[in-house]
Amino acid sequence: MKSEEEPETSVWPRKTWTFLSEVRRRSPLIQCITNFVSMDLMANTLLSAGASPAMIHSSDEIPDFTPHVHALCINIGTLSGDWFPAMKLAAELSSKLGKPWVLDPVAVGASRFRLNACLELLKLKPAVIRGNGSEIIALSKASMESTKGVDSSHESIDALESAKALAEATGAIVAVSGAIDIVTDGKRVVGANNGVAMMQRITATGCSVTALIAAFVSVDQLHALEATASALSVFGVAGEMGMSNANGPASLRMHMIDSLYGLDEASVLSRVNITSL
Numbered sequence: 001m002k003s004e005e006e007p008e009t010s011v012w013p014r015k016t017w018t019f020l021s022e023v024r025r026r027s028p029l030i031q032c033i034t035n036f037v038s039m040d041l042m043a044n045t046l047l048s049a050g051a052s053p054a055m056i057h058s059s060d061e062i063p064d065f066t067p068h069v070h071a072l073c074i075n076i077g078t079l080s081g082d083w084f085p086a087m088k089l090a091a092e093l094s095s096k097l098g099k100p101w102v103l104d105p106v107a108v109g110a111s112r113f114r115l116n117a118c119l120e121l122l123k124l125k126p127a128v129i130r131g132n133g134s135e136i137i138a139l140s141k142a143s144m145e146s147t148k149g150v151d152s153s154h155e156s157i158d159a160l161e162s163a164k165a166l167a168e169a170t171g172a173i174v175a176v177s178g179a180i181d182i183v184t185d186g187k188r189v190v191g192a193n194n195g196v197a198m199m200q201r202i203t204a205t206g207c208s209v210t211a212l213i214a215a216f217v218s219v220d221q222l223h224a225l226e227a228t229a230s231a232l233s234v235f236g237v238a239g240e241m242g243m244s245n246a247n248g249p250a251s252l253r254m255h256m257i258d259s260l261y262g263l264d265e266a267s268v269l270s271r272v273n274i275t276s277l
């Protein structure tokens with residue numbers, strides 16, 4: 001069968017397996033400037049996927065360190081005034097050196113401080129922006145929307161038009177996580193349909209999948225939309241497989257990491273569920 005005749009349902013799983021295999025083969029170095037809550041799960045997510053995390057955020061070392069990374073993840077979850085210059089410096093350097101960087105606008109609608117910080121970071125050209133429904137709506141409208149802090153009060157699908165508008169305005173790939181993970185470049189829209197609802201009950205799963213997106217994009221910058229959808233799907237598959245041994249959020253966290261580490265080709269090919277929307 002010619003590839004253009006292959007059904008989408010089999011093309012995406014193979015693409016996703018290629019991304020995961022490349023991350024495992026190359027073990028990209030991912031710099032994470034992230035919140036205190038997420039550091040542990042994010043680093044363990046990257047390690048179990050085969051990437052190499054480094055939580056390095058001091059402005060004093062960014063000029064030496066950032067030129068050596070394969071991608072950068074910036075997360076404003078516990079933003080404070082003294083961390084913001086380091087975020088800008090690292091993003092600026094990454095963009096200048098042609099390295100992809102990914103923004104996680106945690107709770108962007110919760111304060112003017114967060115919103116202004118994200119609007120400044122958007123000028124430094126992130127390759128991908130990943131947030132939950134409420135975060136993407138707030139950022140796209142540049143407004144302090146009703147928010148439950150770091151959690152979403154919207155379904156991902158509610159943020160579809162906002163995601164497209166944000167992608168058009170910034171040139172970034174925009175991903176909205178939720179029951180369906182939506183990924184768009186402003187025109188094309190795909191949905192990753194993996195995962196389990198209990199993943200929302202573990203803090204920092206959103207942050208961690210954003211870092212995983214950075215790892216996937218680092219191995220194929222020219223296909224950032226495909227890399228983003230694949231990372232979201234792989235994380236969701238790890239959640240689904242982990243769920244079969246879990247009793248609640250704490251054990252899901254452990255089994256999810258184990259499942260990500262052990263994910264094999266057969267499971268990826270049979271479970272990855274990405275479709276055009």
Ligand SMILES: Nc1ncnc2c1ncn2[C@@H]1O[C@H](COP(=O)(O)OP(=O)(O)O)[C@@H](O)[C@H]1O
Binds near residue numbers: 132198204235236
């Ligand atoms: N209802 C759901 N069903 C399946 N997976 C979900 C559901 N809600 C969230 N997830 C998954 O949980 C992870 C975190 O997403 P989310 O909770 O939306 O992010 P955040 O922590 O930033 O609010 C993502 O991988 C997402 O796909």
Ligand SMILES: Cc1ncsc1CCOP(=O)(O)O
Binds near residue numbers: 035078203205206207
């Ligand atoms: C609870 C909390 N408070 C500030 S950052 C953070 C972690 C949020 O992680 P996620 O957005 O991935 O759930």
Ligand SMILES: [Mg+2]
Binds near residue numbers: 150200202204206
């Ligand atoms: Mg969360």
